[in-house]
Amino acid sequence: xxxxxxxxxxxxxxxxxxxxxxxxxxxxxxxxxxxxxxxxxxxxxxxxxxxxxxxxxxxxxxxxxxxxxxxxxxxxxxxxxxxxxxxxxxxxxxxxxxxxxxxxxxxxxxxxxxxxxxxxxxxxxxxxxxxxxxxxxxxxxxxxxxxxxxxxxxxxxxxxxxxxxxxxxxxxxxxxxxxxxxxxxxxxxxxxxxxxxxxxxxxxxxxxxxxxxxxxxxxxxxxxxxxxxxxxxxxxxxxxxxxxxxxxxxxxxxxxxxxxxxxxxxxxxxxxxxxxxxxxxxxxxxxxxxxxxxxxxxxxxxxxxxxxxxxxxxxxxxxxxxxxxxxxxxxxxxxxxxxxxxxxxxxxxxxxxxxxxxxxx
Numbered sequence: 001x002x003x004x005x006x007x008x009x010x011x012x013x014x015x016x017x018x019x020x021x022x023x024x025x026x027x028x029x030x031x032x033x034x035x036x037x038x039x040x041x042x043x044x045x046x047x048x049x050x051x052x053x054x055x056x057x058x059x060x061x062x063x064x065x066x067x068x069x070x071x072x073x074x075x076x077x078x079x080x081x082x083x084x085x086x087x088x089x090x091x092x093x094x095x096x097x098x099x100x101x102x103x104x105x106x107x108x109x110x111x112x113x114x115x116x117x118x119x120x121x122x123x124x125x126x127x128x129x130x131x132x133x134x135x136x137x138x139x140x141x142x143x144x145x146x147x148x149x150x151x152x153x154x155x156x157x158x159x160x161x162x163x164x165x166x167x168x169x170x171x172x173x174x175x176x177x178x179x180x181x182x183x184x185x186x187x188x189x190x191x192x193x194x195x196x197x198x199x200x201x202x203x204x205x206x207x208x209x210x211x212x213x214x215x216x217x218x219x220x221x222x223x224x225x226x227x228x229x230x231x232x233x234x235x236x237x238x239x240x241x242x243x244x245x246x247x248x249x250x251x252x253x254x255x256x257x258x259x260x261x262x263x264x265x266x267x268x269x270x271x272x273x274x275x276x277x278x279x280x281x282x283x284x285x286x287x288x289x290x291x292x293x294x295x296x297x298x299x300x301x302x303x304x305x306x307x308x309x310x311x312x313x314x315x316x317x318x319x320x321x322x323x324x325x326x327x328x329x330x331x332x333x334x335x336x337x338x339x340x341x342x343x344x345x346x347x348x349x350x351x352x353x354x355x356x357x358x359x360x361x
Contacts, residue, residue: 033330033335035346038322038324045270045312053190054260055186055259056190063089067174068090069169073086079162080161081160089153091150105143108136108138108140109139155180159183161185186259187252188252188253189258190250191250194247200245213231217264217267234247278318279353282329282333283306291303294326295328295344305321307319
């Protein structure tokens with residue numbers, strides 16, 4: 001009797017398990033995956049390029065004469081004007097040399113006048129007059145040279161700009177050629193960024209000779225700079241190691257916000273006509289190549305490699321590999337396998353795109 005009860009219990013358990021299994025299979029068959037299609041529309045793509053920001057003039061100010069630094073008339077970070085006196089190197093030695101040269105020039109001039117008077121009276125020869133004139137010219141040249149050396153003791157701003165930190169301090173002994181500070185003209189900024197060869201060729205092919213390319217600058221705080229820049233020059237050679245070429249854009253900087261040495265990103269806005277767009281979540285990656293699952297007429301999914309032309313938040317612009325009417329798997333990519341037949345629910349691509357976290361414009 002016990003054996004019969006045990007056998008009946010096992011039978012009931014097997015029956016229940018079988019029922020549960022069938023229910024699970026029915027449930028699995030009832031699952032419908034979401035499928036959509038690419039959407040074709042005009043859009044605008046912003047592409048960022050890492051850049052270096054440079055002042056249009058950035059120079060080192062060095063001492064032209066040896067001596068003790070006697071006075072400093074400016075401060076670090078100060079905006080100074082062209083010709084403004086910045087440093088004074090002790091001038092006493094050069095003042096003495098100038099005074100000596102002035103005295104010699106005065107003496108030579110008196111001697112020349114006397115010789116000229118005698119030459120006019122035919123008392124001395126013309127050769128003596130020429131010799132006196134040569135002595136006067138030499139004395140004047142030496143006076144001019146002494147004045148130049150004296151002028152070198154005053155370091156003046158060659159252009160208007162912002163001064164950097166001091167490399168010397170008051171009372172320091174500076175030698176000829178010693179670095180004193182740097183000066184930057186920040187009224188305009190040159191911004192350098194590197195462009196790959198393919199994009200350079202596309203840029204040159206689409207270039208309008210009558211109009212310069214307008215670009216924006218994204219600063220380090222991720223904000224867009226207030227003023228628009230223009231691409232003005234392209235360097236002559238490609239970098240053989242990176243395959244890039246340097247572009248230079250010029251930006252006005254009326255408020256002086258940008259400083260020499262800053263970093264950021266150049267933003268180039270490019271229009272895409274009839275761009276084919278799909279959600280990024282509909283793709284998967286294998287060995288750095290992007291794929292989608294395409295659903296055929298028999299509801300069988302097959303992976304297909306695609307090429308990406310541009311990237312937007314949550315959206316890819318497809319360059320090749322898909323057509324507008326193709327059906328692609330939107331969700332559940334990890335739950336399916338190659339050549340698997342699926343049941344699906346089709347979602348309108350416009351609805352799908354509009355309900356992503358960020359709209360495509």
